Amino acid sequence: MTGETTGGRLVPARLGPSDVLRTGMAGLRTRPARVILSALGIAIGIATMIAVLGVSASSREELLRRLDRLGTNLLTVSPGRTLFGEQAKLPEEALRMVRRIGPVRTASATGVVDTTIRRTNHIPEAVTGGIAVQAATSGLLATLEGRVTAGTWLNAATETRPAVVLGARAAERLGVTRTGVRVWMGERWFTVVGILGPMPLAPEIERSALVGFPAAADYLGFDGHPTTIYERSAEESVEAVRAVLPRTVNPENPEEVTVSRPSDALAARAAAASAFTGLLLGLGAVALLVGGVGVANTMVISVLERRREIGLRRSLGATRGQVRLQFLTESLLLSALGGLAGTVLGGLATIAYALARGWPPVVPPWAFAGAAGAALVIGTIAGLYPAMRAARLPPTAALSAT
Amino acid sequence: MNRPPNELTRTGGPYVVELREVTRTYGGVRALRGVDLLVERGELVAVAGPSGSGKSTMLHLIGTLDRPTTGTVRIAGHDVPGLSDRELSALRARHLGFVFQQFHLAPGVAALDNVADGLLYTGVPPRARREKAAAALERVGLGHRLGHRPHQLSGGEQQRVAVARAVAGDPPLLLADEPTGNLDSAAGTEVLAVLRDLHASGTTILVITHDAEIAAWCPRQVRVRDGRIAGDDGPGTGRRPPGPVPATTKGAAR
Numbered sequence: 282m283t284g285e286t287t288g289g290r291l292v293p294a295r296l297g298p299s300d301v302l303r304t305g306m307a308g309l310r311t312r313p314a315r316v317i318l319s320a321l322g323i324a325i326g327i328a329t330m331i332a333v334l335g336v337s338a339s340s341r342e343e344l345l346r347r348l349d350r351l352g353t354n355l356l357t358v359s360p361g362r363t364l365f366g367e368q369a370k371l372p373e374e375a376l377r378m379v380r381r382i383g384p385v386r387t388a389s390a391t392g393v394v395d396t397t398i399r400r401t402n403h404i405p406e407a408v409t410g411g412i413a414v415q416a417a418t419s420g421l422l423a424t425l426e427g428r429v430t431a432g433t434w435l436n437a438a439t440e441t442r443p444a445v446v447l448g449a450r451a452a453e454r455l456g457v458t459r460t461g462v463r464v465w466m467g468e469r470w471f472t473v474v475g476i477l478g479p480m481p482l483a484p485e486i487e488r489s490a491l492v493g494f495p496a497a498a499d500y501l502g503f504d505g506h507p508t509t510i511y512e513r514s515a516e517e518s519v520e521a522v523r524a525v526l527p528r529t530v531n532p533e534n535p536e537e538v539t540v541s542r543p544s545d546a547l548a549a550r551a552a553a554a555s556a557f558t559g560l561l562l563g564l565g566a567v568a569l570l571v572g573g574v575g576v577a578n579t580m581v582i583s584v585l586e587r588r589r590e591i592g593l594r595r596s597l598g599a600t601r602g603q604v605r606l607q608f609l610t611e612s613l614l615l616s617a618l619g620g621l622a623g624t625v626l627g628g629l630a631t632i633a634y635a636l637a638r639g640w641p642p643v644v645p646p647w648a649f650a651g652a653a654g655a656a657l658v659i660g661t662i663a664g665l666y667p668a669m670r671a672a673r674l675p676p677t678a679a680l681s682a683t
Numbered sequence: 684m685n686r687p688p689n690e691l692t693r694t695g696g697p698y699v700v701e702l703r704e705v706t707r708t709y710g711g712v713r714a715l716r717g718v719d720l721l722v723e724r725g726e727l728v729a730v731a732g733p734s735g736s737g738k739s740t741m742l743h744l745i746g747t748l749d750r751p752t753t754g755t756v757r758i759a760g761h762d763v764p765g766l767s768d769r770e771l772s773a774l775r776a777r778h779l780g781f782v783f784q785q786f787h788l789a790p791g792v793a794a795l796d797n798v799a800d801g802l803l804y805t806g807v808p809p810r811a812r813r814e815k816a817a818a819a820l821e822r823v824g825l826g827h828r829l830g831h832r833p834h835q836l837s838g839g840e841q842q843r844v845a846v847a848r849a850v851a852g853d854p855p856l857l858l859a860d861e862p863t864g865n866l867d868s869a870a871g872t873e874v875l876a877v878l879r880d881l882h883a884s885g886t887t888i889l890v891i892t893h894d895a896e897i898a899a900w901c902p903r904q905v906r907v908r909d910g911r912i913a914g915d916d917g918p919g920t921g922r923r924p925p926g927p928v929p930a931t932t933k934g935a936a937r
Binding site for chain 2 (some may be wrong): 290291293294300310313433498589593598599600601602603676677
């Protein structure tokens with residue numbers, strides 16, 4: 282017979298991989314309902330984790346795509362603090378200087394005006410609704426690549442008149458939905474000529490009421506110093522422009538100038554996994570753990586029920602190791618089945634959720650690898666104890682059980 | 684033994700089963716109290732005795748499923764107490780075939796695969812396993828039932844499948860534990876006829892039974908009582924052909 286050496290020593294035959302797989306499936310084939318139920322636990326755990334990772338990756342992908350559309354070439358310049366800790370001011374000619382920088386394509390400025398905007402003069406002055414009044418150059422809308430949802434943007438005529446354009450949030454807070462309405466600013470009425478759409482890269486504009494520079498100076502006592510300069514250059518020269526901006530804007534005190542890139546904030550948000558994702562992931566891990574306990578439980582019962590089969594296999598010549606391997610394989614197959622079903626379910630859930638929110642559905646590839654790994658680890662751990670028990674059964678005890 | 688054990692089994696050396704002064708104690712219960720038994724190649728031996736006489740313990744020891752408390756157990760020339768669990772497994776895979784009272788067939792699995800799976804641990808490649816299985820089923824007269832599942836077979840046929848599984852690998856020793864215990868007399872007769880044919884073709888067979896009629900049918904009888912051998916026709920007597928198969932076995936008496 283094969284496997285026996287010439288010296289008469291007894292060496293058990295090795296099982297091929299396909300035979301190991303066959304023995305592992307022997308127990309599953311005869312109890313399909315139990316297989317489905319115990320694999321379900323693993324499936325739910327894996328599905329939860331895949332869906333959580335998928336949904337958060339999809340939302341991040343959506344953010345990055347939006348960032349791509351908005352462009353990352355917008356820089357803002359604002360005054361910092363003087364050496365003595367006072368609020369610095371940008372020089373009046375700052376905007377003109379910025380426009381002179383070679384790669385700069387477009388630049389505009391806003392300047393905070395010290396006044397309030399109210400729906401009528403009957404509303405107390407303290408109730409500002411968090412809306413800032415700002416002077417804006419007529420090129421601002423183009424620089425920010427924004428658009429108006431109603432009316433028009435400031436032009437050469439309206440920027441000298443008591444006319445105001447409201448940011449999206451500002452209009453909402455004032456309850457203004459159409460143009461032509463009058464609002465109370467400073468000590469006189471202004472006419473709303475336009476309402477802006479959302480500005481993802483300049484949320485402060487969304488909360489502003491904008492008037493022209495000349496009008497702000499004439500009617501509201503604006504001092505002409507810009508407080509924010511928005512500038513767009515060619516994508517590849519953003520860093521170079523950023524380097525020269527402080528010196529250009531304020532040659533005497535370049536350290537009093539702060540330059541920032543609004544898209545960086547969005548990118549940072551995209552990179553940060555929210556705490557909520559971590560929490561849900563933990564929930565998925567708990568579900569997976571419970572699923573693993575379910576598999577272990579099923580396997581223990583299976584070993585108890587199959588004492589006769591184990592005894593038969595031992596009498597046919599199975600070693601303890603081969604019995605152990607059989608039950609470990611069975612447990613691994615169970616959890617692999619659950620893992621596979623869970624991956625499919627989690628993927629489908631991600632696709633459904635992402636499509637419903639208009640996001641691109643994305644599941645990171647490492648999530649699949651992680652799911653496979655988790656299923657295998659759970660299967661091994663869940664199967665270890667039952668497999669040891671099966672292997673430890675004395676062959677006679679297994680045979681006498683009826 | 685000075686000769687290599689392998690040669691013994693190959694050449695049909697003197698004893699397939701060799702028990703000398705064997706005792707087996709479970710807790711405080713002495714199941715075997717000094718048993719000597721020698722079985723030569725080609726014998727058909729009945730180990731008979733009432734329930735609790737120790738014959739099941741003897742089966743476990745001869746089948747290497749258990750180890751003696753004291754004494755010598757040598758199966759196919761291998762000294763059982765000196766072997767590891769792995770070596771015992773290999774011994775069972777190659778030298779022993781078991782037939783149980785409850786056939787122990789895998790439900791929902793075709794007869795051919797049930798028999799082929801009996802060779803799983805012998806190192807025979809899958810294709811050869813199926814060929815040997817088909818041949819073994821042919822030998823027990825079930826060549827026309829290869830694809831039948833256990834529930835489609837009668838009790839006698841199921842036990843014959845179990846016999847085919849036990850002999851598919853041509854083991855030197857076949858152990859049958861109450862092979863007709865769960866069968867009606869007609870089915871029992873059919874299984875005994877198969878054992879007779881296997882014996883005629885040279886297989887060594889040990890039948891453990893409490894049925895006096897079956898014991899009487901075997902050419903050599905070993906009677907066990909209270910953990911001791913109460914009577915033995917002696918080594919070698921089991922080589923004679925058995926008598927006619929008893930027409931009415933009361934196998935299901937238990």
